[in-house]
Amino acid sequence: xxxxxxxVAWTLGWILPGAGHFYLGQRARxxxxxxxxxxxxxxxxxxxxxxxxxxxxxxxxxLQCGAxxxxxxxxxAGTDEPSDIAVARRDLGMLYTLVxxxxxxxxxxxxxxRAAGANPGGVPVPAAPEPSSAIERKDEEEA
Amino acid sequence: xxxHRFLEFLPLALVxxxxxxxxxxxxxxxxxxxxxxxxxxxxxxxxxxxxALQCLLWAVQD
Numbered sequence: 348x349x350x351x352x353x354x355v356a357w358t359l360g361w362i363l364p365g366a367g368h369f370y371l372g373q374r375a376r377x378x379x380x381x382x383x384x385x386x387x388x389x390x391x392x393x394x395x396x397x398x399x400x401x402x403x404x405x406x407x408x409x410l411q412c413g414a415x416x417x418x419x420x421x422x423x424a425g426t427d428e429p430s431d432i433a434v435a436r437r438d439l440g441m442l443y444t445l446v447x448x449x450x451x452x453x454x455x456x457x458x459x460x461r462a463a464g465a466n467p468g469g470v471p472v473p474a475a476p477e478p479s480s481a482i483e484r485k486d487e488e489e490a
Numbered sequence: 491x492x493x494h495r496f497l498e499f500l501p502l503a504l505v506x507x508x509x510x511x512x513x514x515x516x517x518x519x520x521x522x523x524x525x526x527x528x529x530x531x532x533x534x535x536x537x538x539x540x541x542a543l544q545c546l547l548w549a550v551q552d
Contacts, residue, residue, distance in 0.1 A: 380512050383512070457513050
């Protein structure tokens, strides 16, 4: 543990993509996640129209809720829009909202794991090499 | 048409690559390099997978 509560990290990360990592002080990681996931979700809503995030299709809406606040904002914007959006475009918008929503759940779990002290996927730091030759040992003794 | 469909999925590959890179690396420059690498890998995998499926389809049709 690093003084941060995993449940708080998960909740923040779910509500706003990247916020869980910001809470842990990992700003670059949080910024990239926030930009990528919110940007993709917004692109999906722009492509498919406001009706993309709607309780009219609950199976997709439940998954879209994984994006947190962006999904809530898109849902609150309502669905009163002209119905002349092509089906293919609506489907693409749906895909663009579903992928970041599911990725956000993974990111929130990653933030919670890091708050609990884990370093998932971390690159191990190589240990310092031991001095092997007598010359190196002599140099160290002189220093 | 195929290129059009491919371009539709390219942003998703970029988002997936960037997210995976952000989860694995911490420094911004490392994240950027890994995001490009991941995106290229995803695109190559997609292209090869589509080609394999197309070849399978041709074989089945023949």
